[in-house]
Amino acid sequence: MAPRRMRAVVAARAEAGEGVAAFVLKDPDGWELPPFRPGAHLDLYLPGGLVRTYSLVNDPAENDRYVIAVKREAQGRGGSAFLCDRLAAGDEIGIGLPRGGLPLGPQPQVFIAGGIGVTPFLSAASALVRQGRRDVMLHVIARGAPPLAERIAPLVAAGLAQVHDTRAGLRPLLGDLLAPFAGTGAAACCGPAALIDAFEAATRDWPADRVHVERFVPPPLEAPREAQDYRLVLARTGGEIAVPAGASMLEALAAHGIDIPHSCCGGICGLCKVGWIEGVPLHRDRALSPQERETSLLACVALSAGPRLVVDL
Structure with a gap:
């Protein structure tokens, strides 16, 4: 069965960091949009048959909009370039129903984000804070000002986020960031491959159901020996x-x-x-x-x- 597609209109577009554009998508007729879980993904249907997937960054309580942030990748496959260079306020675009989301349980939650990898965790942190949760910490590692700094700032002010500028110093040791949560908490990471490798090494002894990873680029895959014609x-x-x-x-x-x-x-x-x-x-x-x-x-x-x-x- 083909996924359901909808039409959305770009209600607003704004620069959200170096090479990053944020888009507010709404129903063309002003209707409420289908609900989504914290950290859910949204498929965008682009010209030429391209389909690209982005994390929703806004609070799921905002039922009249989907907000995504796109980093322009000059060496990418064309999707981010189209969105950042050509999609403007007032344009219409095809979207799918929101999919998936982060497995947020009752445990204390720590999020490790590298640059634009902050996107799924902003939605999750907003939802947890709205529920009155204070056992949340978002660590954002970026060179200079992070993407979506305006959305991160309230969490920093509330003591629920820290920004680590690697232009000003070395990347923090992930073991140190994770240590307060190691006994009873859950951890998630999104960012470049090197950051994810370090995160997986630091959480190697954690229960598997308390560790979550989201990747920008698929890892290399080899066919296992049991694969058959x-x-x-x-x-x-x-x-x-x-x-x-x-x-x-x-x-x-x-x-x-x-x-x-x-x-x-x-x-x-x-x-x-x-x-x-x-x-x-x-x-x-x-x-x-x-x-x-x-x-x-x-x-x-x-x-x-x-x-x-x-x-x-």
């Missing part, structure tokens, strides 16, 4: 597709005229989620929860450990 069976149409071991299911479907919405092609955004019915999928994604993997897979990275895999297509 398989027949991909389409349950709704009865079609079958031969897929070699290690090959992309997404590309195999596209070659047979079945277009699955996708963006990252590396298992981190979750847009290409497909239900599976029979077989033994090999899930290599970084987006689905263990519960979601029991019934769904991401077509961009999933493989098969058996000779037959039946999907809900």
Whole structure:
């Protein structure tokens, strides 16, 4: 089933840091928008068939708007350049329903953000503060002024955020930032690969359900030894597709005229989620929860450990 798409209008556009633009999206007719969870993602449908995914930065209590922040990546695939260079107030754009969100439990929460990686944590921190929570700390690591500084400032003033300027000094040791939360807290990180590597090393001994990572760029993936050639069976149409071991299911479907919405092609955004019915999928994604993997897979990275895999297509 294709994801639901809606039209949104750019109600406002503003510069939100060096090379960063913030966009306020609203319903063209002024209706309330579908609700979203703290740290949820929003898919934007761009010209030329591009789909790009961004974190919502505003409080989920704001039901009349979605706010995203986009950093222009000169070496990117064109999505951020289009948004930053050409999308203006008054323009319309296609969007999907908000997806996912951060797993915020009752534990004290610490967020580690590198630069534009602050986006999902602003939404989460706003929601927690609105609930009266004070056991929250957002650490923002940036070179110079951070993106979305105006949204971070109230949290800093409340003692719930710290900005670490690496132009003025060395990057803080993540172990020191995480130490107050190590016993009973939950931690999340979003940012460049080097920051995520350091975060994963610092939380290696934490319970897995109290550690969350969001990535800008998919990590390198290798096909595991148990991956097999398989027949991909389409349950709704009865079609079958031969897929070699290690090959992309997404590309195999596209070659047979079945277009699955996708963006990252590396298992981190979750847009290409497909239900599976029979077989033994090999899930290599970084987006689905263990519960979601029991019934769904991401077509961009999933493989098969058996000779037959039946999907809900």
